[in-house]
Amino acid sequence: MSLHDQEAFLKSIHPFELLKPRELTKAVNSMDIAYYKKDTVLISPDSISDFLYLIIKGEVGEYHNDELIKVYNNSNTFDADSLIYDKTEYTFKVLEELICFEMKKEDFKSLLESNTEFKNFYIKDLANRIQSAKQKEYTTQMSGFMIARVSDSYLHDPCIVDAKRPIMEALSEMEELKTNCILVEDNGTLGIVTDSILRKHILYNNYDKYGPIGPIALSPIITIEHNDFLFNALLSFTKNSIKRIVVTKDDKVIGILEQLDLLSYFANHTYLVAVQIKKATSIEELKLASADFINIIKKLHAKGTKVEYIAKLISELNEKIYEKLYEMIVPQELASKACLVVMGSEGRKEQMLKTDQDNALIIEDGVDATEFTLYMEKFTKTLIDFGFPPCDGNIMVSNEYWRKNSESYKGEIARWLEAPSGDDYMHLAIFFDAMSVAGNHELLLELKDMIFNGVKDRSVFMANFAKAALLFETPIGMFTNLIAKNNHIDVKKGGIFPIVQGIRSMSLENGIHITNTNSRMRELKKLKLIEEGFCDALEEAFDTLLNLRLQERLRYFEHEEDPDNRIDIKNLNQLELDLLKDSFKIVNKFKDFLKHHFKLNMVQ
Amino acid sequence: MLSKIFTHFNRKNLNNEDYAFLFDEPPVDEYVVYDTETTGLNPKVDEILSIGAVKIKGNKILASEKFELYVQPTKEISEESIKIHQIRNIDLQNGSKPNEAIEKFLHFIGSSTLVGYYLEFDVNMINKYLKPYLGIKLPNKQIEVSGIYHDKKIKFIPDGHIDLRFDSIMKDLELPIFGKHDATNDALMTAMMFVKLKNISKI
Incomplete structure (x- = not known):
């Protein structure tokens, strides 16, 4: 009968659809319907309500010190925080006459107890709001997404075997644990054996499948702490092109996070783009892969992801594009004799939408810089074609000034530090943010060390730089x-x-x-x-x-x-x-x- | 004045003192909204199939304490009426016997003021069982929701035609329709009408 209709209504309100049928029935049976006129104060710091309100019709405003910060309307619920914490800093006032269900505090709390998913919604939401209240951040746009920890995702039991264990035995142990990889312990260090490693050694290299597993294990393994953000796991997957990561707790292995399980957390295709970039065999394919970035950004932004993380992820992908493009354009014998760096916002991993290029090439001493000219001109042109607009200040590898031997850079840096004038402070600032993306990374490190040494005990220079x-x-x-x-x-x-x-x-x-x-x-x-x-x-x-x-x-x-x-x-x-x-x-x-x-x- | 005399005689006719509470003073600002589903529209021949009721305290509809009951009819329900209220014979197998249902209903409503939509019909239906059983008619005060609606509306459109159909009133008051019409749903919706009408001066 009508119970049915109320249940259906309740089920349409997030997160009540997470309730089991029995809990839903209980919830419906414990609720009353109330009517409130405009301007009625339902909750205030001085008088906390004993009910969770579910709006059937009407509008309620949440105020902090007389300032409207959020509006609730049809199908919204409020205010779980004050019920859980027994206090609140907020006032809830009816903005448009309200018909709502009221659920008693005890009934709400017993639902929290009996249903973990349901509880997580409110607790996570709460954690978000505490954080945001601190800086008055976006309350509505945040989601559980950003604060999900590695341990929140499904972790597979780790299958850890000794290095001397015969491969076949290790495999059956792995199957018993229903997991997809084997961790191999060899005198305290861990290695990993995956399907592809097995295939390579046993099928192609005819390694004895009854032999010890130790020699075929790959080490060191890539790990992540259980309380780290899931987001960082995603970054690690992308960065290292791996499919699983070992999860540790105080340096002890507690499980395996599979890429698939993680991806179910992220409804976007960041990883797919990374794979596309990796697999691209022509500049055209690479361009196609990079075209999708804007969608990723939009999705992540809509989910309330911190800009810092969106930027990091996008930079990670941009780096891959640079690296791949460098690989495609510069002949192998030349590629390792130079270092491609990105600078400015890109170097700081803070660029998101393709604004402008800031890049440079550091060429090993003794190599003729002009050998790179044609390749670098093509590099800049291709990036422009990909949608990275050219830099107004012409800070690009197509410009000779930003494409020279290490020795020449050293001369410039010395000049920047000793007798700076005009754009020099800016050039130093831009260059100081450089990050190497392809070629020989050492070349950049050397120049950076020179800069650090050059500013030591130079307080006047530093003041001029900072001002x-x-x-x-x-x-x-x-x-x-x-x-x-x-x-x-x-x-x-x-x-x-x-x-x-x-x-x-x-x-x-x-x-x-x-x-x-x-x-x-x-x-x-x-x-x-x-x-x-x-x-x-x-x-x-x-x-x-x-x-x-x-x-x-x-x-x-x-x-x-x-x-x-x-x-x-x-x-x-x-x-x-x-x-x-x-x-x-x-x-x-x-x-x-x-x-x-x-x-x-x-x-x- | 007349109603006092009526109450007096009605009270005299009560043949079971266990139900004297029906004649107590009604509790302040407490109401019971109820609705019945019947085999037809003639109280003389038709029977009650289900009763739905809900209490109102102030501006709160106590949906958590609602009353919901099926009643076993004395004869088979006709195909015609099944089509209307969608209560089949099989649905009533576990229903209460009529007198039992009346007892439970009376205990639920106590001396509260009754509220309903075309309440007179529902009251007549109850009285049809109550009169032969306890000797009385429902003594509770009664409020007709469509009456309040009409009175508030007519102020602003004197001489106008006022649409008093249930769904029209719901729509005009901008109230949400809860699923299909059955006794409990209708009681709930009527309760919402009443609470809203109580709180507004103009429509």
Whole structure:
């Protein structure tokens, strides 16, 4: 009878579809229907409700200090947090007359107890919201996706055998454990044996299948800690082109994460693109693979993935494209005699949509640089064809200045450091962010070491380098009002660049090799050069600015306009405006910090 | 005044003091909405097949304490009526005997004010069993939902034609329709109408 209809209704509300039939019936039987007039306050910090509300019809607003931060309407539920925690900082007020189901706190809690999936939805959501409340981050766009840990995914039992174990025995043990690979222990070190390794050794190399398994195992193995983000596992799969990864807990193996299981977590085809790139045999095929990036970005962004991670993933894929293209264009005998580097935002793994190319070639001393000319011209042209626009400053391998012998670079670097003028600070900054993507990596390392040694005890130079961070005014006024021109704010000048430049300066000063801004921040935090709480806030501000810019750029992309660094504040909601203000406040604090740290008042 | 006299005589006719509670003062701001499914529209010959009821306290519809009951009819249900309410003979095999059903129903409603849509019919249907059994008619106060709706509506369209069909009222009040029409669903929806009408001054 009607029980049926109510069950059907309830089932249509996420996450109630996760309930088992018995639980669903129980839930329906325990709910009342309530009617509330507009402006009724249902929950407030002073009076927490005893019910979970499920909206049948109407609208409810969630307020924090009189500021509307979220609107709930048909089929939404609220407020699990206050029921679980018995307290809240938020007020829930009826915006449009409301008819809702009410589920008693005890009944809701007993559902949480009896159904783990159901519980996970609320608990994960809660974890998200605690994090976001801290920085007032995006509440709605975040999903369980980003905070999923490796241990949240299905892990296969590991099959660990001794190196002396005959292969056939090891195989039957593996089958018993229903897993797809064998870990081989040899005096404390682990190796791995997979299907493809078996095939290679037994079928092709006629290795004795009753012989010990030790000699055919591949080591070292690639591992990931169980509490690491699943996202990093995905990065590792892509980066290492592997299909499974060994999961450890305090360095002890606890399971195997298979690519397939992980992919079920990610409804996009990042991995497939990586495979496409890897398998490409012609420039045309490579181009096709790279064309799909925009879709990946859109999907990840829609899921609320932190921009930092989207950028890392995309950079990982971009690197693969560069590497492959270099391989295709430059003849083998020349390829290893040079190092292809990407610089600027790409070097920092912060580029997402294909903005512009910043790349260079470092050629081994003694090799004639002109031998590369034709290949590099083709390289730049191909990248342009792939949709990477040419660099305005002509910082590309097709430009002779960025395609020379190591010796010549050393001469330039020495000049940048000793008698800098004009663009030299900028060139140093760009080059300092270089990351090698193909060829002989040593060539870059050598130059970087030279830079680190060159800035030691050069506080005046460092101050001049760092002061670029103060070049642009932060677009926020005395009363924390946003300063916009025709409703537009340049977030790069206003916040992104000051953070990047400030962090870059501190990394240069302290010999930090990593190029990514977030990673640099973490490193500086570890070295106690930036206070932990402030550094966290700075990271959040950085992410917020990148996120808002990406959002705006995706919008541009949809309208087929050229993206820039400006954000139209008319497109932002109240929460986003607040986030933007908060971020700029943090940027101002950071500038003060830099002034003090580098004694910027001493240089003009 | 007349209703007091009626109540007085009605009370006198009660032949079982166990049910004296029906004549208590009705609880404040508490209501019972109920609906019946019957074999037809004539209380003289037709029988009750199911009763659905739900309590209202203030602005809350206590769906968790709803009343839902099947009643065994004395004769086979006709094909005609099965088609309308979709209650088959087999559905009633485990149903209650009529007097049993009435007892349970009376205990559920107590002395609460009754609310319904074309309530008079449902009250007559109950009385058909109640009168011969306990000697009385339902003594509870009664509120007609379509009546309240009509009164609120007529203020704004005097002389206008007012559509009093169930689904039309639901639609006009912008209330969600819960699945198919059966006694409990209808009681629930009627309860929503009532609560909403109670809270608004104009439609």
